Amino acid sequence: MGKVHRWGMAVAFVVIIASAYFGIRTVFVEDKSATVPGMVGMQLVDAVEALQKEGLLAKVDQVDSPERADTVISQNLPAGEKVSKGKVVIIRVSRGGSVLPIPDVRGLKFEEGVKRLSEAGFKVDKIIRVTDKLKPAGYIIAQNPAAPQQVAANCMVNLLVSTGGTGGGAFVSVPDLKGQGIDVVTQVLEQIGLTVGSTTETPSAEVPAGTVLRTNPRNGANVPEGSQINLVIARAPRPGEVSPETPPAYDQDPQRAAAVKTVVIKNTEPSDIPTKLPDIPAAGSQKESAKEEPKAEPAKAPQPEKPAPAVPQKTAKLRYQVPPLTKPLSLKIELTDDTGTKVIKDDMANGSEYISMNVPFTGQATITIYLGGDFVWQDRFN
Structure with missing residues (x-):
């Protein structure tokens, strides 16, 4: 009996050691990481299958979109990210529905533009009024979403309307x-x-x-x-003073310039360079020598301009949020101050992106924003 008991104890000990080994291997050694697949543009069935292959779970949110039904339009985790197996990935899927071509109402009177949008099945959401010297008051400058494109039938349209050239900003x-x-x-x-x-x-x-x-x-x-x-x-330049626009004295002396052109070094071997320019024959006579021109006095360096008094710089705090977009659009921001006009940002922008910039300027400044090539925002700073 004692011998059997000892064998039983040995077997139990081996089982415990094996269980501990496999437990440690499962928890600490085995690689349980998974790679998030890229699913944007895929159909819902294919996206769920791709997640299951990686050992991941799917949570589906349906949203309004011009994309056809069951098309994945976004995911909460970026493609290629390493996560643990069993992780839940949220995918947003188009609910589908009808899409309509949005009309171009830029350049129309506000009332006419709203009527045309309504007839096409759209409603106006935000109306932003800005000064614009190039557009009469009451005319539409820009719209979002821009035309031409297909958008969801229930999409709201934002309009930028001119108040004319009064009130600054022109x-x-x-x-x-x-x-x-x-x-x-x-x-x-x-x-x-x-x-x-x-x-x-x-x-x-x-x-x-x-x-x-x-x-x-x-x-x-x-x-x-x-x-x-x-x-x-x-x-008027002072005696001996040369203006920045005046050419040097030797460029104004035609006889000296002609004399320089007559000096030709024909030999290719090293030779002494003439130290005296040859005489130029006088007009109408081959024998008479031209009188040597008096040497021009070296021109004095122009007096430097007195710099204009420095104008202190100011800072414009630019805060702008890009409206919701169905796709990224080009964003260009221009600054115009007393020194002229320059582009301070020219990049692609995503929907709802928040722009925060501190822009130095001189004197008075106007900052203008163009989204997708359209004028959408403007502000003036003193």
Whole structure:
């Protein structure tokens, strides 16, 4: 009996050790990770099957979408992510339903645009009114969703409507003022809603003294109405002073230039370079030598312009949320201040994306946002 008892104890001990081994292997050694498959665009049946192959579970949410019924339009976990087996993955599936072509109502009067949308089976949601000098008051500037495209029949449409060019936000093109006197320039700028800013002088023979040589911002630039235009005024160069636009003295001496052209080194072997230019025959006589031209005095370096007084920079706090989109659209943000117009962001944007930027500017500034190529938002900063 004692021997049988000892054998029983040994077997029980082996069973315990084996159970512990397999338990530890199951918990700590065996790889239970799974890879989330990419399911966007797949049909629901195929998506669930792909999850099951990875040992994952599916939770299905049906949503309104222009995609055909049972098409996966999004998933809560990105494709390729490593997760534990048995993890629940949420997939959003199109409920289907009818889709309609949305009409293009840009450029129409607000009432006419709303009527056309209603006749096509759509309703207007948000109405945003902005100043726009290029569009008369009451006309539609942009819409979201944009046309042409197929959208769900119950989709709400947002409209951007112009209030006209009053109330700020209008843009003015800087005219060409070169060669004009300060009195005329002041009058012209005031007539188009601009004012004269700082004035500096520089030596120049390109335009009459006392007239405008150039402007900052340059002519043709679009600036907000009420902006200041800085002027550079020409003055007569002082004796010995060369203006930045005047070519060097040796370029103005035709005889010296002709003499330089007569110096030709024919030998390919090293030789002494002539130190004296040959005489140029006088016109009508081959024997008489041309009189040597007096040496031009070296031109004095132009006096540097006095820099315009520094204008302190300000900061515009830009906060904008992209409306819901069915697909990413291009987003371009432009800043126009006293220094001109520049693009501060040009990228693709997703629906409901929140844009937060602190933008430095000089003087007065206007920030304009274009979504999908359409003007959708504008604000002015002082």
